[in-house]
Structures are given as structure tokens and as C-alpha cells.
Amino acid sequence: MIALLLLPLVLPFALRSPARRALERLTPVAALWLLTGSAVIAAGCSLAALGVFVLTGLLRLPLFAALGELVHPLRTSANGLVVPAAVVSAGALAGCAWSLTRWALRQSRALRDARAQAGCGPAAGDLCVVESAHPDAYALPGRPHRIVVTTGMLRSLDAAEREALFAHERAHNAGGHHYFLAAAELAARCHPALRPVRDAIRLAAERAADEAAARVVGDRRLIARAIARAALAGQSARAARPDFVPGATTGPVPQRVKALLATPHVTHRAAACGLAALLIACATVSFAASATGMVDVHHRVEVAQGEEAG
Amino acid sequence: MADAKDERRPAGELEATVMAALWAAGDPQTPGEVQLSLGTGLARTTVTTILTRLHDKGVVDRRRQGRGYAYFPVQDAQGLTARRMHTELDRDADRETVLARFVAQLSADDERVLRDLLEP
Numbered sequence: 001m002i003a004l005l006l007l008p009l010v011l012p013f014a015l016r017s018p019a020r021r022a023l024e025r026l027t028p029v030a031a032l033w034l035l036t037g038s039a040v041i042a043a044g045c046s047l048a049a050l051g052v053f054v055l056t057g058l059l060r061l062p063l064f065a066a067l068g069e070l071v072h073p074l075r076t077s078a079n080g081l082v083v084p085a086a087v088v089s090a091g092a093l094a095g096c097a098w099s100l101t102r103w104a105l106r107q108s109r110a111l112r113d114a115r116a117q118a119g120c121g122p123a124a125g126d127l128c129v130v131e132s133a134h135p136d137a138y139a140l141p142g143r144p145h146r147i148v149v150t151t152g153m154l155r156s157l158d159a160a161e162r163e164a165l166f167a168h169e170r171a172h173n174a175g176g177h178h179y180f181l182a183a184a185e186l187a188a189r190c191h192p193a194l195r196p197v198r199d200a201i202r203l204a205a206e207r208a209a210d211e212a213a214a215r216v217v218g219d220r221r222l223i224a225r226a227i228a229r230a231a232l233a234g235q236s237a238r239a240a241r242p243d244f245v246p247g248a249t250t251g252p253v254p255q256r257v258k259a260l261l262a263t264p265h266v267t268h269r270a271a272a273c274g275l276a277a278l279l280i281a282c283a284t285v286s287f288a289a290s291a292t293g294m295v296d297v298h299h300r301v302e303v304a305q306g307e308e309a310g
Numbered sequence: 311m312a313d314a315k316d317e318r319r320p321a322g323e324l325e326a327t328v329m330a331a332l333w334a335a336g337d338p339q340t341p342g343e344v345q346l347s348l349g350t351g352l353a354r355t356t357v358t359t360i361l362t363r364l365h366d367k368g369v370v371d372r373r374r375q376g377r378g379y380a381y382f383p384v385q386d387a388q389g390l391t392a393r394r395m396h397t398e399l400d401r402d403a404d405r406e407t408v409l410a411r412f413v414a415q416l417s418a419d420d421e422r423v424l425r426d427l428l429e430p
Contacts, residue, residue, distance in 0.1 A: 155334050
């Protein structure tokens with residue numbers, strides 16, 4: 001039982017390598033769905049496994065055994081490991097709960113601030129302009145969806161590049177990308193091994209919006225130029241700031257620009273299917289292992305309750 | 311034809327386009343100047359209609375210039391609050407998780423790679 005329930009806890013590590021390759025082999029939209037789906041399932045199953053460990057440990061205590069109406073002691077494989085596993089799992093679950101709560105509070109505050117800010121700025125259509133020299137732009141989901149752009153950003157781009165930017169942000173809103181980003185962040189906070197998967201999901205959302213924008217404006221180079229110009233403008237505005245964080249590897253912006261400048265790739269069907277199958281398999285194994293583990297524990301509890309013969 | 315494509319776009323998108331052009335320009339613009347700066351297939355009458363609509367909504371103001379008007383964005387007192395709030399939002403590194411930003415922060419390497427990519 002313990003071995004079976006350990007599987008959902010280690011499977012997120014197996015997702016990391018296919019997640020990094022997902023955007024090379026799949027279309028951005030397919031990658032977005034598959035990565036988010038498998039990350040959410042992997043995270044949910046690892047939480048369930050931790051929960052089962054805690055429950056099994058609790059049923060060892062006389063108080064909880066009485067509450068659970070156990071008439072026999074709960075029998076499990078690897079009896080010596082049950083209590084340490086329960087203690088570690090309880091710690092991990094508490095850490096998760098703390099991290100999720102803090103994140104949810106911060107996010108709702110950030111969204112509220114952003115909505116208030118967009119509400120008081122001058123609006124035209126779905127565009128909200130914020131007076132700020134710092135070039136910045138983001139999609140603000142809500143009813144109606146809006147795009148928020150600073151005057152600094154508008155002045156850094158020419159008319160065609162501004163249309164590219166708007167098309168990109170509208171694609172985020174139309175595709176409901178904020179749901180994917182929130183799900184990815186939740187998963188990464190449930191299991192730290194999913195952080196690289198979250199980063200891959202973020203990049204997939206940007207790539208999906210880039211490709212949708214390229215279809216709208218009908219010019220991939222234009223989207224690439226707008227992204228590069230906006231990023232470089234933001235960089236020069238930030239140069240004097242002390243909180244500059246140097247990255248070790250090439251970040252997402254050059255990857256997006258490169259992908260747009262390259263000819264739209266013809267996906268090899270076999271490679272794409274193989275990678276999709278790998279992601280789906282990880283999620284399925286994770287789900288099957290935690291479900292079997294839970295059924296097994298349920299059976300053992302019933303035995304201990306004297307309802308079934310051991 | 312580009313004209314037909316641009317004229318068919320939803321009214322909200324055209325308003326956003328014209329508004330962005332006014333903010334980017336920085337000084338009052340006549341409909342002709344806006345049309346020129348956009349460089350797209352929008353007819354001048356369409357630009358004038360959109361500017362009038364934006365003026366009715368109170369998001370742009372206008373002053374007489376020659377036989378027509380020159381338009382400029384309304385910079386209200388609330389703009390200051392918005393600016394302060396933007397600084398607050400900017401400080402929160404977590405914001406990117408739900409608010410998908412157009413561009414992320416660049417590393418020194420990224421900047422070099424981008425400049426190389428932009429070279430014609």
C-alpha cells in the first residue's frame with residue numbers, strides 16, 4: 001500500500017522532462033491543455049496520497065480509532081513506517097495549505113487592484129490606458145475582458161506593433177488563459193516538482209496567444225518585433241532598478257521571438273502523439289495508483305471495523 | 311483589400327486603436343493625423359466618427375484647430391492614483407501568475423539574444 005501511494009508523490013518528477021519538450025513537439029494550444037491537465041491530476045493525486053497517509057496514521061491513535069469505530073487494530077503493510085509517513089505527510093499538507101492560502105489572498109488582492117486601476121483609467125473599447133512611463137501591458141480577465149496598457153508601452157511601439165500587442169492580449173482573454181495559469185500555479189504549490197511544468201504552461205499560454213495574434217494580424221514577424229521591442233523598452237526602463245534578477249538561461253521572451261521568426265513548424269505526428277501519450281500515461285498512472293491505494297486503505301479500515309473478514 | 315478588413319472590425323477594437331494612437335502621439339491630433347499615424351486602411355470619415363464617439367464618452371477632449379478639431383486624451387486627476395497603484399502592482403512579483411503580461415523581465419543574455427534576432 002505504502003509503495004503504491006508513494007507513486008503519485010514521485011510521478012511529478014517524471015513530468016518535468018516531457019513538459020520541457022512539449023512546445024517543441026505540440027502546438028501551443030495542445031501543449032497548454034495537456035500540460036495543465038496532467039499537472040492538475042498529478043498534483044491532486046499527490047495531495048490525496050498525503051491525505052491517506054495522514055488518515056492511516058491518525059487511525060493508530062486510540063481516540064481516532066474509537067471515532068472510526070474500529071474494533072480491531074488497523075493492519076497495514078510496513079507497519080513501522082505508518083507513523084513517520086503520517087507525520088511527514090501532515091507537515092507537507094500544512095505547508096501546501098499555507099502556501100495556497102497566501103497565494104490566493106495575494107492574487108485576489110492583485111486582481112482587485114488591477115480592476116480598480118483599469119476602472120479609473122480612461123477606457124476606449126476594451127483598452128484601458130494607465131499613465132506610467134514604465135512599459136507594461138497585460139490582459140485583465142473579467143466582465144467584460146479588458147487589456148491594460150501603460151502610456152510608456154504605447155509610446156515604445158509603432159501603430160502596427162500596437163495592434164500586434166492588442167491581438168496578443170485579446171487572445172489571452174478569448175482563450176481563458178488565466179484559468180490555465182491559475183491551475184498551473186496551484187499545482188506547483190501542491191508539489192514543488194511541478195514548478196518546471198508550471199513554467200512550461202506559462203510559456204505555452206504566451207506562445208498560444210502569440211500564434212493567435214499572428215493569425216489575426218497575418219504577420220508573424222510583426223508579432224516577433226512587437227514582443228522584442230516591448231521587452232527591450234521595459235529593460236531600459238528597468239536598468240536603474242536595484243531589483244534586477246539575472247537569469248541563468250535564455251528566458252521565455254527570446255524563445256517566443258525565435259519561434260515566431262522560424263517558419264511555422266510542421267509537427268511530426270508520431271513525435272507529437274508520443275509526447276501526448278507520455279503525459280497522459282503519467283497522469284493515468286498517478287490516478288490509478290492513488291485510487292488503488294485509497295481502495296486498499298478503505299478495505300483495511302472496513303476489516304478493522306469488523307465489517308469484512310480479513 | 312485592407313480597407314474592407316479594417317472597416318469590418320468590431321467598434322470596440324477600432325476605438326482602442328484610435329485611443330492608443332492619441333496616447334502614443336502625446337500632442338493633440340486631427341483626424342487626418344490619426345489616420346496617417348495608423349497607416350492602415352481606415353477611412354478618414356471612420357476615424358472622425360470614432361473620435362467623436364470617444365469624445366461623447368468623455369475619454370478624449372478636443373480643441374478647435376482650423377476648420378476642424380484636434381483631439382487629445384483626457385488626463386484626469388485619477389490618473390495619479392492609477393499611476394501609484396501601478397507601482398504597487400509592479401512590486402508584486404506574483405502578479406504574473408494570473409495577469410498574463412505581454413513580456414517578462416529579461417536577463418542580460420536575453421537582451422543580447424533579442425538584439426541579435428532583431429538585426430535585419
